[in-house]
Amino acid sequence: MSSTSFETAVKQEEEYLRKVHPTPEEVPGCMKLLDDFLLCHVMGNQLKSMYRYGQMSVCSPKLEEFKYCMTIKSLHPEERRNAWIRHRAEWWASRRLAKSSEDVWELRTEPLKNWPPASPEVTTLSRTID
Numbered sequence: 001m002s003s004t005s006f007e008t009a010v011k012q013e014e015e016y017l018r019k020v021h022p023t024p025e026e027v028p029g030c031m032k033l034l035d036d037f038l039l040c041h042v043m044g045n046q047l048k049s050m051y052r053y054g055q056m057s058v059c060s061p062k063l064e065e066f067k068y069c070m071t072i073k074s075l076h077p078e079e080r081r082n083a084w085i086r087h088r089a090e091w092w093a094s095r096r097l098a099k100s101s102e103d104v105w106e107l108r109t110e111p112l113k114n115w116p117p118a119s120p121e122v123t124t125l126s127r128t129i130d
Contacts (some may be wrong), residue, residue: 005068009093017085017092024077026085030069040115 005010021027040047040059040117049057 004097006093006097010089013089013092013096014085017089021081021085022083027081028069030066030073033062033066033069037066075115 072080
């Protein structure tokens with residue numbers, strides 16, 4: 001688990017998202033988010049998810065993104081961009097700070113002893129073939 005606080009992670013994510021989406025036009029529109037939600041239910045995506053993860057795709061987060069977009073749709077474009085960036089930054093920060101598959105590994109603070117192993121002298125090659 002990271003020692004970064006949630007607010008620090010949110011600020012870092014906001015800074016990154018502001019660079020990626022410098023203008024209000026860069027923020028995905030509600031129709032794009034609706035398309036993403038509907039594509040989640042397509043049979044090809046569901047089969048791929050079933051093959052990779054052994055379960056159907058969970059599409060509810062995509063629906064929530066679309067609903068959130070609809071709630072901020074009436075805001076001024078710059079306010080909408082700021083609200084969307086804050087919302088996405090919180091999502092990424094919570095994802096960064098939550099447990100992940102990488103948590104099974106412990107960070108090594110020093111190299112392993114005798115690694116890589118010293119190669120044994122090759123004695124079989126020095127023998128002559130009679």
